[in-house]
Amino acid sequence: MKKILIIYTGGTIGMQHDKKGSLVPFDFGKVNEQVPELNNLGCKLKHHAFAKLIDSSNVTPAFWVELAQVIEKNYSKFDGFVILHGTDTMSYSASALSFMLENLAKPVIFTGSQLPLGAIRTDAKRNLISAVEIAAGKVLVPEVCIYFSHRLFRGNRSEKFNSAMFEAFQSPNCAPLANVGVNVDYNHDIIAKPSKKKLIVHTKLETALGCSDFSQVLLMLG
Numbered sequence: 677m678k679k680i681l682i683i684y685t686g687g688t689i690g691m692q693h694d695k696k697g698s699l700v701p702f703d704f705g706k707v708n709e710q711v712p713e714l715n716n717l718g719c720k721l722k723h724h725a726f727a728k729l730i731d732s733s734n735v736t737p738a739f740w741v742e743l744a745q746v747i748e749k750n751y752s753k754f755d756g757f758v759i760l761h762g763t764d765t766m767s768y769s770a771s772a773l774s775f776m777l778e779n780l781a782k783p784v785i786f787t788g789s790q791l792p793l794g795a796i797r798t799d800a801k802r803n804l805i806s807a808v809e810i811a812a813g814k815v816l817v818p819e820v821c822i823y824f825s826h827r828l829f830r831g832n833r834s835e836k837f838n839s840a841m842f843e844a845f846q847s848p849n850c851a852p853l854a855n856v857g858v859n860v861d862y863n864h865d866i867i868a869k870p871s872k873k874k875l876i877v878h879t880k881l882e883t884a885l886g887c888s889d890f891s892q893v894l895l896m897l898g
């Protein structure tokens with residue numbers, strides 16, 4: 677039976693309404709009560725919640741380092757990792773992790789949701805269930821990916837393009853690694869092969885970088 681570590685970092689997916697109606701992060705240790713389907717996926721699940729749960733607009737390089745180190749520490753004990761993360765900067769985190777985790781041989785799947793887990797029409801349950809199912813599945817996807825609304829994307833080829841629809845992510849320059857309908861339909865030709873080398877986790881990040889709007893640069897150059 678495969679072992680999957682679910683890492684909870686914050687974002688909409690883990691929110692629920694308290695008695696006063698305010699949105700607060702829920703006790704992640706009780707996720708199997710909220711989503712009992714997780715018990716029927718034929719894999720062993722463990723959880724790790726960040727001490728400080730954040731809205732993903734507050735993600736920093738230090739957060740990426742912490743996330744990479746949680747994976748490094750648990751790499752030999754688990755067959756795959758599912759990271760619950762806010763949607764706003766999920767593509768940035770997935771891109772960063774894809775470069776920080778060199779020689780990956782196991783799936784690292786980010787997911788989140790547009791509506792909180794406790795909301796009636798939530799997309800959180802199905803995103804979480806399918807992300808875990810893929811992480812624990814027979815087809816190995818040893819990449820940093822984003823699973824969202826029926827599609828599995830290569831993390832560093834994804835972008836959030838819609839904040840109102842359940843279909844919030846796209847990957848304009850790379851076909852989805854999998855499409856989830858009645859079956860999980862994998863795009864075997866483009867899924868990376870597992871590395872046979874030892875995992876290297878890069879944690880020295882250059883933070884003295886800026887990004888200009890290129891059109892403004894052209895204007896300035898006249």
Ligand code: ASP
Nearest residue numbers: 687688731732762763764
């Ligand atoms: N602002 C939230 C975040 O990115 C939105 C979400 O989770 O979808 O953390």
